[in-house]
Structures are given as structure tokens and as C-alpha cells.
Amino acid sequence: MRSPSAQRAGLIAALSVALFAAACTQEQQNKLNREIQNWTGTDGVLEVYAGDKVVRRFLKIDKVSTALGTDDGKPRAYRYGYGTLDENLNMQVDPGEKKVYFEISDYTNAVFFENPR
Numbered sequence: 738m739r740s741p742s743a744q745r746a747g748l749i750a751a752l753s754v755a756l757f758a759a760a761c762t763q764e765q766q767n768k769l770n771r772e773i774q775n776w777t778g779t780d781g782v783l784e785v786y787a788g789d790k791v792v793r794r795f796l797k798i799d800k801v802s803t804a805l806g807t808d809d810g811k812p813r814a815y816r817y818g819y820g821t822l823d824e825n826l827n828m829q830v831d832p833g834e835k836k837v838y839f840e841i842s843d844y845t846n847a848v849f850f851e852n853p854r
Contacts (some may be wrong), residue, residue: 779851782828783820783839784845795839796822801849804840806829814843828854 783792789804798820804813817840820831841847 781816781820781849782852783841783847783849785841786848791826793824794823794828795837796823796828796852797821797836798849801841816838816843817841830850 779799780796781800783795783798783801785793795818798818801816801818803814804817805811806813817838817839819836821834822837822839823830823832824834
């Protein structure tokens with residue numbers, strides 16, 4: 738069993754974290770969540786559609802980033818990232834399937850999600 742001072746310290750730490758989170762705006766909380774997710778990594782999947790058919794799939798994506806202009810720092814109309822091209826669209830990395838760089842336009846019909854497997 739922990740001592741009363743250790744229990745008090747744990748309670749104070751938990752309350753401090755709760756107060757910090759409550760004081761943050763929604764955008765700050767989202768940014769913090771993204772930073773934690775970037776640190777821990779994800780197993781993302783990006784599917785690109787032509788109509789209702791999947792035509793490209795990328796697996797093992799850590800994140801998809803927004804391109805920023807070199808001179809003006811403004812967001813560009815495309816996203817980019819690295820992932821393994823799932824050539825046979827079977828939702829798994831097979832021998833010979835390589836990690837590639839990709840870019841997708843804001844106007845591309847695509848879905849990004851965490852791999853459920």
C-alpha cells in the first residue's frame with residue numbers, strides 16, 4: 738500500500754493534468770493529440786477511389802501531412818506521406834511490395850483510416 742504522501746502526490750498530478758486539459762482550447766487539445774499520435778505512431782491506410790472502386794491502397798502510414806509553401810508558408814492543395822503500396826489490394830504487406838512516397842490532391846476521392854487488423 739502506498740503512503741498517504743504518495744497518494745496525495747498522485748492525486749495532485751492527476752488533477753494537474755485534468756486542469757491543464759480543461760484549460761486548453763479544442764484546437765490545442767487536437768494539436769496535443771496529434772503530437773502524441775505522431776510520437777506513438779499509427780498504422781494508417783489510405784485508399785484512393787475511382788468512383789466506387791478502390792484503385793490504390795497504401796498501408797503502414799504514420800501520418801499524412803499538408804504541404805506548405807516554401808516562401809509564404811501557406812497550405813497547398815495536396816497531402817503527402819510515405820506508405821507501402823498494396824499492389825494486389827489485399828490489405829497486407831506482401832513480399833516485394835515497397836514503401837513509397839505519395840501525394841494526393843485535395844480533390845482526390847480518398848479515405849484515410851487506422852488499420853483495423
